[in-house]
Amino acid sequence: MARRTRFHSDRNELLPLAAWPYVPFALYDRFRPPRRSAPWFDRRAVRFLERLIGPQTRILEIGAGNSTLWYARIAGRVDAIDGQTSWYERVRQDIEGVANAAIRFVPEEEIVAYLRGVAGGYDLIMLDTLDAPARVEAARVLRDNHPDAVIGVDDQDWEGHRAIDDIMAGWHVRRFAGMKSNPFAVFETNFFSRRPFGV
Numbered sequence: 795m796a797r798r799t800r801f802h803s804d805r806n807e808l809l810p811l812a813a814w815p816y817v818p819f820a821l822y823d824r825f826r827p828p829r830r831s832a833p834w835f836d837r838r839a840v841r842f843l844e845r846l847i848g849p850q851t852r853i854l855e856i857g858a859g860n861s862t863l864w865y866a867r868i869a870g871r872v873d874a875i876d877g878q879t880s881w882y883e884r885v886r887q888d889i890e891g892v893a894n895a896a897i898r899f900v901p902e903e904e905i906v907a908y909l910r911g912v913a914g915g916y917d918l919i920m921l922d923t924l925d926a927p928a929r930v931e932a933a934r935v936l937r938d939n940h941p942d943a944v945i946g947v948d949d950q951d952w953e954g955h956r957a958i959d960d961i962m963a964g965w966h967v968r969r970f971a972g973m974k975s976n977p978f979a980v981f982e983t984n985f986f987s988r989r990p991f992g993v
Contacts, residue, residue, distance in 0.1 A: 800979040803951040803971050809980050813838060813972040820973035833861035835948060836972025839983040854916040857923025858885040858897055866895035877902030909935045920946045926954025933958040944987045951982035962986040
């Protein structure tokens with residue numbers, strides 16, 4: 795089903811009232827040079843992350859990007875993986891010399907199998923890559939292997955990703971639907987936790 799308007803998510807839900815004040819910022823971001831070091835999420839989701847992450851936070855980022863260096867600046871440790879050669883090389887250069895960040899190349903078709911071997915110990919895991927079936931399976935693996943982590947999923951409103959809602963049933967959820975700059979449309983970034991969110 796197609797979105798009714800650019801102000802509706804892929805679930806066809808209208809942009810929440812709390813997100814409307816941020817629409818001009820997304821429009822501004824659309825026409826200015828891209829921010830090199832910032833997550834490409836709704837600004838409310840980024841503010842949530844700023845409150846969630848501290849100097850002791852260990853982050854696993856699945857799908858590296860402009861956010862990797864941003865995480866490294868405010869977290870204790872960032873381990874990123876990516877399966878796209880261009881992003882891997884770009885982020886590897888961005889974090890060269892950054893002591894608390896590392897990136898590993900894992901071909902996309904091998905990421906879910908790789909995640910099965912990654913033990914717990916992370917406080918935050920961000921899932922922002924893979925096609926829908928693999929992303930859903932990755933969410934299942936992360937839920938089982940990292941029950942104490944907050945698990946963030948970008949583009950959660952996309953039809954193929956919505957099965958993650960069922961996988962994470964029983965967990966607390968914080969949903970952030972907001973405008974992205976390119977394409978200028980509503981997308982969701984959601985966070986799941988077994989425990990109530992303290993922020």
